[in-house]
Amino acid sequence: MRILLTGARGQVGWELARSLMPLGEVIAPGRERCDLARPETLAALVAELAPQVIVNAAAYTAVDRAETEETLAHRVNAEAVGELAVAARRAGALLVHYSTDYVFDGSKAGAYLEDDPVAPLNAYGRGKLAGEQAVAAAGCDYLIFRTTWVYAARGANFLLTMLRLGAEREVLRVVADQFGAPTWARNIADASAQAVAQACRERAAGNFRSGLFHMAGGGETSWHGFAEAIFAHARRVLPDRVLKVAEVVPIGSADYPTPAARPSNSRLDQQALAARFGLRLPHWEQALLRCLEELGGR
Numbered sequence: 680m681r682i683l684l685t686g687a688r689g690q691v692g693w694e695l696a697r698s699l700m701p702l703g704e705v706i707a708p709g710r711e712r713c714d715l716a717r718p719e720t721l722a723a724l725v726a727e728l729a730p731q732v733i734v735n736a737a738a739y740t741a742v743d744r745a746e747t748e749e750t751l752a753h754r755v756n757a758e759a760v761g762e763l764a765v766a767a768r769r770a771g772a773l774l775v776h777y778s779t780d781y782v783f784d785g786s787k788a789g790a791y792l793e794d795d796p797v798a799p800l801n802a803y804g805r806g807k808l809a810g811e812q813a814v815a816a817a818g819c820d821y822l823i824f825r826t827t828w829v830y831a832a833r834g835a836n837f838l839l840t841m842l843r844l845g846a847e848r849e850v851l852r853v854v855a856d857q858f859g860a861p862t863w864a865r866n867i868a869d870a871s872a873q874a875v876a877q878a879c880r881e882r883a884a885g886n887f888r889s890g891l892f893h894m895a896g897g898g899e900t901s902w903h904g905f906a907e908a909i910f911a912h913a914r915r916v917l918p919d920r921v922l923k924v925a926e927v928v929p930i931g932s933a934d935y936p937t938p939a940a941r942p943s944n945s946r947l948d949q950q951a952l953a954a955r956f957g958l959r960l961p962h963w964e965q966a967l968l969r970c971l972e973e974l975g976g977r
Contacts, residue, residue, distance in 0.1 A: 680879065681706065683730035683772075685713050685763075686737030690831040691777065694868035695736055702876055706730065713737070715759035716751065725766035732875060733767050734775040735760065742781070742803040743938040749802040756806035761813030768819035773878055773887075775871060780827040780859065780895075782808040785942020792948050793825075793891050801939035811891065822878060823891040824871065824952075827945045828905075831864035832973045837902070841909045845924035855903035855929030859945030860896040863966040870894060874956045892955065893947035896963035903929045908964055909971075916971040 680703030686692035687707035699705050706728055713724055715737050725733065739745065739755040760776060767774040781804035782797045799805045814821050830836040838861075844851055871894075881887035900908070906927050913920060932941065953959050960966070 680704070680732065681728065681730045682732045682734060683725065683728055684734045684736065685715065686735065689736055689738070689740075690829055690834040690836060690864040691867050692736035693833060694831065694865045695734055695871060698865075698868035698872040699734065699875070702872060702879075703731075715755040718754060718759040718762040721759060721762045722766045722769075725763070725770055725772070729770055730772050732773045732775065732879070733763060734871070734875070735763055736777060738777065739803070739806065742801065745802040745806065746938045749806070752802055753806045753809060756803070757809035757813055760810035761817060764814045764817030764819050764821065767821070768817055772819070773875070773882060774814060774819050774821040775875060776810065776814050776821065776823050778811050778823055778825040779804065779807045780825060780945040780947055781942065782811065782825070783942055783944075785857075785944040787944055790946040790948035791893070791944075793893060793951055800942060803939060820882060820887055821889045822874060824867070824894040825891065825947060826862050826867055826893075827895045827947055828859045828861045829864055829867065830861055830970070832970055837861070837905065838909060838967070838970065841906050842913060842920070845910055845913075845922045846920070847923065849923050850926045850928060851906065851924055852928045852930045852935070853903040853906045854932055854935050855901045856931050857941055857943050857945065858899055858901050860899050860947070861905050861963040861967060862894075862896040862960065863970050865970070866896065866960045866966055867894060870956075870958045870960060873958060877956055890951075890955065892952040893949050894952055894960065895947045895949060896960050896966055898962045898964065899946050900963065901929075903927060905963075908967060912968050912971050916968065917975045
């Protein structure tokens with residue numbers, strides 16, 4: 680089986696390049712050959728490579744910058760995704776695509792279900808929602824996984840930012856009124872690979888159903904709770920790392936204004952993922968510990 684992987688240099692894509700290897704030949708072209716900012720080039724690439732599976736881990740992820748670059752963000756997160764979906768239909772390929780909790784406005788009291796009303800608060804969320812809609816409209820076989828608060832041992836993310844700032848400052852102020860579940864990129868990749876394997880078996884048997892599923896770490900916390908856990912575990916797991924931080928002060932979102940509004944509730948219900956694929960991602964704190972151990976092993 681041939682798998683076309685986009686965005687292999689990103690947080691999730693890097694992990695997918697490893698997790699998908701047991702399933703077949705993984706082709707992961709760089710941006711010079713596969714650039715979602717140039718949607719018009721994607722159909723020819725898919726036709727040339729003729730993959731059985733396309734896993735799209737590429738995205739415009741600069742949430743705040745998207746407020747002033749919405750055209751570019753929409754091109755990458757919506758127009759290019761639609762082109763990939765149409766190309767997947769023509770190639771008879773399965774498309775796997777990743778979306779975000781930012782399609783919701785965060786006003787729900789509990790965890791979001793896949794069919795809850797969408798109402799993105801920012802340009803990034805609008806683009807990702809348009810990408811979901813483009814996939815569904817294209818007529819290809821697809822799996823869409825919405826995830827949230829993604830971090831990894833590489834790239835630009837909250838975990839690495841906290842470790843950097845914690846080495847520089849004694850006091851940090853972190854938002855405490857936004858809630859969700861930190862999600863390790865490796866867990867996303869491993870679960871995705873299992874889902875892809877099952878989906879391919881279903882397609883071969885003629886009983887595959889396309890669908891959208893929530894995929895996030897187990898449990899819930901705030902950004903402040905996440906930060907405190909990072910430092911608590913890092914002091915044990917990374918004893919050689921300098922951490923000056925002595926206090927993590929909880930603050931409200933209004934005390935840390937950003938160009939893009941964020942939902943206060945990013946919790947995603949994962950019952951549908953469990954029912955369809957038998958998958959549940961580990962509790963966020965267990966995954967955090969594993970990720971820190973990876974950092975310590977470098």
